[in-house]
Amino acid sequence: MAEEKHHIISYQKLLGVLGILIVLTLLSVAITEIELSRWATIAALLIAGIKSTFVLLIFMHLRFDQRIFRVMVGLIIALVLVVIFITMLDFMFR
Amino acid sequence: MYDISPENASNFVAGVDLAFVIILGVSVFFLVAITGVMIYFIRKYRRDKHPKAIQNEGSLKLELIWTIIPLLLVLVMFYFGWMGWKPMKTPPEDAMKVTAIARMWNFKFEYENGKLTDSLYVPVNQPVVLDLKALDVLHSLYIPAFRVKEDMVPGNIKQMWFIPGQVGSYDLFCTEYCGLDHSYMYTGVRVMAEEEFAEWMKDTTATAPAVDESMTPAQQGFEILKSNGCNACHSSDGSKLVGPSYRGIWGETQEVTTAGEKREITVDEEYIRRSIYDPNADIVDGFNKGLMLSYEGLVTEEEIDLIIEYIKSLDE
Amino acid sequence: MSETVKQGAHKSYLEETGGRKGIFKWILSTDHKRIGLLYLYSIMTWFVIGVALGIMMKLELIAPGKTIMGAQAYNATFTVHGVIMIFLIVIPGLPAVFGNFLLPIQIGAKDVAFPKLNLFSWYIYVAGSILVVASLFAGGGPPDTGWTFYAPYSFKTGTNMLPAVVGAFVLGFSSILTGLNFLVTIHRLRAPGMTFMKMPVFPWTLYGTAWIQLLATPIVGITLLMVLGERIFNIGFFDPAKGGDPILYQHLFWIYSHPAVYIMILPAMGAISEIIPTFSRKTIFGYRFIVISTLAIAFVGYFVWGHHMFTSGMSGTALFTFSILTFIVAIPSAIKVFNWVATMHQGSILLKTPFMWAASFIFVFLIGGLTGLVLGALATNVHVHDTAFVVGHFHFIVFGGTGFAFFGAVHYWFPKIYGRMYDESWAKTGWLIFFIGYLALYGPMLYLGIKGMPRRYFDYLPEYHGPNILSSLGALVMVSGFLIILINLIRSARHGEKAEANPWGGTNLEWQISSPPSLENFDEIPTIDKATYKYD
Amino acid sequence: MSQVHRDDIGSKMGMWLFIFTELLLFGGLFITYAVYRYLHPEAFHLASQELDVPIGTINTIILLISSATIAMSVTAIQQKKKKLSLGLIAATIILAAVFLVNKYFEWGAKFDHGIFPGSEYLDQLGYGDVLFFGLYFFMTGLHAFHIIIGMVVLGFMYVYVKNDRLTHDNFQLLENGGLYWHLVDLIWIFLFPLFYLIA
Ligand code: HEA
Ligand code: HEA
Ligand code: CUA
Numbered sequence A: 001m002a003e004e005k006h007h008i009i010s011y012q013k014l015l016g017v018l019g020i021l022i023v024l025t026l027l028s029v030a031i032t033e034i035e036l037s038r039w040a041t042i043a044a045l046l047i048a049g050i051k052s053t054f055v056l057l058i059f060m061h062l063r064f065d066q067r068i069f070r071v072m073v074g075l076i077i078a079l080v081l082v083v084i085f086i087t088m089l090d091f092m093f094r
Numbered sequence B: 001m002y003d004i005s006p007e008n009a010s011n012f013v014a015g016v017d018l019a020f021v022i023i024l025g026v027s028v029f030f031l032v033a034i035t036g037v038m039i040y041f042i043r044k045y046r047r048d049k050h051p052k053a054i055q056n057e058g059s060l061k062l063e064l065i066w067t068i069i070p071l072l073l074v075l076v077m078f079y080f081g082w083m084g085w086k087p088m089k090t091p092p093e094d095a096m097k098v099t100a101i102a103r104m105w106n107f108k109f110e111y112e113n114g115k116l117t118d119s120l121y122v123p124v125n126q127p128v129v130l131d132l133k134a135l136d137v138l139h140s141l142y143i144p145a146f147r148v149k150e151d152m153v154p155g156n157i158k159q160m161w162f163i164p165g166q167v168g169s170y171d172l173f174c175t176e177y178c179g180l181d182h183s184y185m186y187t188g189v190r191v192m193a194e195e196e197f198a199e200w201m202k203d204t205t206a207t208a209p210a211v212d213e214s215m216t217p218a219q220q221g222f223e224i225l226k227s228n229g230c231n232a233c234h235s236s237d238g239s240k241l242v243g244p245s246y247r248g249i250w251g252e253t254q255e256v257t258t259a260g261e262k263r264e265i266t267v268d269e270e271y272i273r274r275s276i277y278d279p280n281a282d283i284v285d286g287f288n289k290g291l292m293l294s295y296e297g298l299v300t301e302e303e304i305d306l307i308i309e310y311i312k313s314l315d316e
Numbered sequence C: 001m002s003e004t005v006k007q008g009a010h011k012s013y014l015e016e017t018g019g020r021k022g023i024f025k026w027i028l029s030t031d032h033k034r035i036g037l038l039y040l041y042s043i044m045t046w047f048v049i050g051v052a053l054g055i056m057m058k059l060e061l062i063a064p065g066k067t068i069m070g071a072q073a074y075n076a077t078f079t080v081h082g083v084i085m086i087f088l089i090v091i092p093g094l095p096a097v098f099g100n101f102l103l104p105i106q107i108g109a110k111d112v113a114f115p116k117l118n119l120f121s122w123y124i125y126v127a128g129s130i131l132v133v134a135s136l137f138a139g140g141g142p143p144d145t146g147w148t149f150y151a152p153y154s155f156k157t158g159t160n161m162l163p164a165v166v167g168a169f170v171l172g173f174s175s176i177l178t179g180l181n182f183l184v185t186i187h188r189l190r191a192p193g194m195t196f197m198k199m200p201v202f203p204w205t206l207y208g209t210a211w212i213q214l215l216a217t218p219i220v221g222i223t224l225l226m227v228l229g230e231r232i233f234n235i236g237f238f239d240p241a242k243g244g245d246p247i248l249y250q251h252l253f254w255i256y257s258h259p260a261v262y263i264m265i266l267p268a269m270g271a272i273s274e275i276i277p278t279f280s281r282k283t284i285f286g287y288r289f290i291v292i293s294t295l296a297i298a299f300v301g302y303f304v305w306g307h308h309m310f311t312s313g314m315s316g317t318a319l320f321t322f323s324i325l326t327f328i329v330a331i332p333s334a335i336k337v338f339n340w341v342a343t344m345h346q347g348s349i350l351l352k353t354p355f356m357w358a359a360s361f362i363f364v365f366l367i368g369g370l371t372g373l374v375l376g377a378l379a380t381n382v383h384v385h386d387t388a389f390v391v392g393h394f395h396f397i398v399f400g401g402t403g404f405a406f407f408g409a410v411h412y413w414f415p416k417i418y419g420r421m422y423d424e425s426w427a428k429t430g431w432l433i434f435f436i437g438y439l440a441l442y443g444p445m446l447y448l449g450i451k452g453m454p455r456r457y458f459d460y461l462p463e464y465h466g467p468n469i470l471s472s473l474g475a476l477v478m479v480s481g482f483l484i485i486l487i488n489l490i491r492s493a494r495h496g497e498k499a500e501a502n503p504w505g506g507t508n509l510e511w512q513i514s515s516p517p518s519l520e521n522f523d524e525i526p527t528i529d530k531a532t533y534k535y536d
Numbered sequence D: 001m002s003q004v005h006r007d008d009i010g011s012k013m014g015m016w017l018f019i020f021t022e023l024l025l026f027g028g029l030f031i032t033y034a035v036y037r038y039l040h041p042e043a044f045h046l047a048s049q050e051l052d053v054p055i056g057t058i059n060t061i062i063l064l065i066s067s068a069t070i071a072m073s074v075t076a077i078q079q080k081k082k083k084l085s086l087g088l089i090a091a092t093i094i095l096a097a098v099f100l101v102n103k104y105f106e107w108g109a110k111f112d113h114g115i116f117p118g119s120e121y122l123d124q125l126g127y128g129d130v131l132f133f134g135l136y137f138f139m140t141g142l143h144a145f146h147i148i149i150g151m152v153v154l155g156f157m158y159v160y161v162k163n164d165r166l167t168h169d170n171f172q173l174l175e176n177g178g179l180y181w182h183l184v185d186l187i188w189i190f191l192f193p194l195f196y197l198i199a
């Protein structure tokens, strides 16, 4: 269809993102190794969140696609989080 | 509203019934009103009477009205539902404690002095807390007259409480589906006057199953089986229920699975005792693990001897 | 809708065989209309089994004690009845049958986005349903866990739980793929000019449904997979003896199964929203609000699953949240009901069979929905949870809602599908008998529940006898009505009078093409320049 | 379908919707994980120390690289570099295989210690461990299953590119295959800290 104009992502960019992802991975291992107690897990999950954002936006082209895709992905992730949250309402306050 | 019991059968009846009446009242109103209006429209605007429709796209004002009014009404309903439920959550400190034990497919009630009964006995006008304990699968304890119900979850002891308001007998059901005889898993609640209850409570002898010394050992054995609810799963006529029949096993060899390995055993006293105290050690072929639970502490060694007499007697 | 739509001079889709013969012209065709009918026929086959099981239960319950079957048989009966009715019939029911047939036509497309996938979904459906039905007959006896498969009982029973669970899992896939297909179809294939806000309500409800199918079904998929893991590898996710939590199982199960009830009802509401304007000759009242409420139901409905577990010992916080959300989700349903009734106002109403079904739908849906409010309030739920009252509620709303809408839809689109008219007077007679039997069958259940009769009871105390007799007799009356309806439809599909392209004077695209439609639906994709449901 | 107009966006949307269902499939497991972790925090903590962090880290990096290679293969095909694209797809598949081999050794080591679902050793350890390892095997197992599917899908892509069924102006299928592969990566990004790094 006419509306398609494919964005081509350069190799440099992809490799750059890969570099960032690997650094973040090592970082999260390092953080949890030096034991920051409860915060370590939160930090590790935060890093995982950042990593997945990179994968979604660049590797999976979300940044360059139609807006509808971004909206959908955002809503789905929110949905999963809300469902986990509501379930935990039961277990945390038993 | 409905007359399944006196209004003060328990302290919760008033709150629950109030919520009921309010919700049902609003509901009946809407049901009648909407249906009425609809029938009126259908009659008035039938095509032969009203050949040309008058178009109307909608009206924001109406939409708002019929969003906001129901919204307020449901909040009211929620409120009364919540208020009726809230007192059920926290039992008072000084309540009398009874442990309710559910297993497939009967209830047992254990009182603080060790007394054990099949139906629940409670004194009137005194708070009672039930510790709910399920041994095998989910059950649920329901006393319709008291408006109380709580699931019994294995591995998780929960509580339920109430103050019986009137002397009498009421039904008590298991309402969580729990297998074959779920529909027979019911018993009763006896609410007694205080003195009567105190009297009853003191008498710990009467609880032992009515084993009559004049019966033969085998007959006594059968009474023990009956009072422990074994017959829900085991038959005496050779037919297979949830578990194997008592008939035709004595002295025979049987295929069992022990710790994952098949082997053959001969049914003797030793084996029967183990089958009752540690049923999941040897699983009889063709039956499932985990259904029968240990009766250690519920059935004494002497009683097992009588049961064995009974099992022997079947094959004579 | 507009003059651009021409009546094709092509052969109808029923005559167009694609060069295939006999049964192959059905099972190899990727035409969305034929696939819709494939679903219709397979669903109807299972439906007969489901109904028979339901009647058997009613006969058993006609008197206390054992009448026609024992406890084990009864337990298996309601389990298989529930599984068949829910997973095989009402979940795929309206979307797979009428959604397939009508969605592309109503949005002005030649087919769905992925026609081959569509046919494939049907194959999966058949495979899954055969597994479920096979569980009735294979080795260890039919499953006896209830359609909810609650742990830990479902791990302990020796009956054929596995085929039923695998079957349900497979059916889930079919449902997901259908939803996926519809979503892409709606997003990508609307005819030029048909903006979202010009789309008829039925596609809108399919859109909401498809999202639920897509997003909720995987949860039950994974739950059933865990059940399999538990049974095969002894993992212990939900086994209290190993530290698992049976309540978590219930959470996971209902995270799917509550939204699933909206899978059942949304397309039904869509069908009603088509029928009422057509027979009132009037634009639907408050189109925008009906659309928004559809999305609201789909969305909020995702967060209320806990109302099935009010007595399971959840925390007070969770109870509070779930109860209030349950009430909120009732509001969009109310909006719809009011708008439907308002549509009739000042209309020009033609009392044909589809309209009778639609009007009685509103009545029974009200009863079902309002009893849902009783269940949604905490205090009253504690009393009536797991009693016959719940059984009454969901039969009123599942079968009253979805079932009545289904019959309305069948009669409404019958001329379009087969190009023939059904017999009006037989259809009305059937409806009347059915409706009376229906009220007699399920009304008493509500009363019994308030009196405290638990559900899934094969036997009951004598004090519950009276209403049970009425209920059982009602079942028999209703089935006679059902048979009249069914026979009338089957006869008319072959011998009925030839139908015109637009026998009811509808305004949506499906009425602008010939009956039955040609293979490609439209000679030329129409351009839409007007809002939907325009009469003038 | 060939006579029908090609709709790349529709096809991509189909893929994304499918990815959503996969996300929710794992979502159910993440709920389970959250609940049991909350109920047994210490046991989860201790049990996770049984897992081999270096192997996990290496596997994570392998998957990340494979994600990058498949993304680059899409770039390559758009630039009409068929050879390069083929090479990158092949590299992705090989990396996936390496991941699985690592996984195999990792699981094997656990089995040797008597840690596997339903094992007696595990039963003795207590509830938290049973659940932790139950989830571990189930989730990584399901993930590995997805890797295998992904390899098959990419295998098809390889053949298609080779036969010129996919070309520089018709590569949507390859992009979809890539999307699926990124999903597998995405899930691992969360599995890794949740199982290996809760020290
Ligand atoms: C089509 C399927 C369907 C639908 C649409 C619904 C709709 C609703 N359901 Fe129902 N439900 C089931 C199918 C369905 N249900 C099934 C199958 C079960 C049993 C499962 C099992 O255990 O086996 C069940 C069980 C069930 C329970 C659990 C009972 C228990 O086990 O304890 C509850 C509790 O809250 C509930 C509530 C509701 C509510 C509040 C709605 C609402 O959405 C209803 C909204 C509609 C209205 C309210 C009517 C219209 C309103 C008006 C005209 C305005 C006037 C009203 C106001 C003032 C608000 N349902
Ligand atoms: C769609 C859902 C559906 C339908 C149509 C029915 C139809 C019937 N049901 Fe069923 N029922 C359930 C869903 C349904 N049921 C579920 C989920 C349970 C719970 C199971 C459990 O506890 O695990 C249950 C349980 C249940 C019980 C309670 C068991 C117990 O708790 O003790 C009983 C008791 O008599 C019963 C009776 C009947 C009867 C007599 C019929 C019928 O025979 C009536 C005859 C019907 C007709 C003559 C025509 C109806 C036509 C349609 C609905 C149109 C078709 C629609 C599409 C194709 C979309 N059902
Ligand atoms: Cu115990 Cu039902």
Ligand SMILES: [Cu+2]
Residues within 6 Å of the ligand: C257, C258, C261, C304, C305, C307, C308
């Ligand atoms: Cu629900």
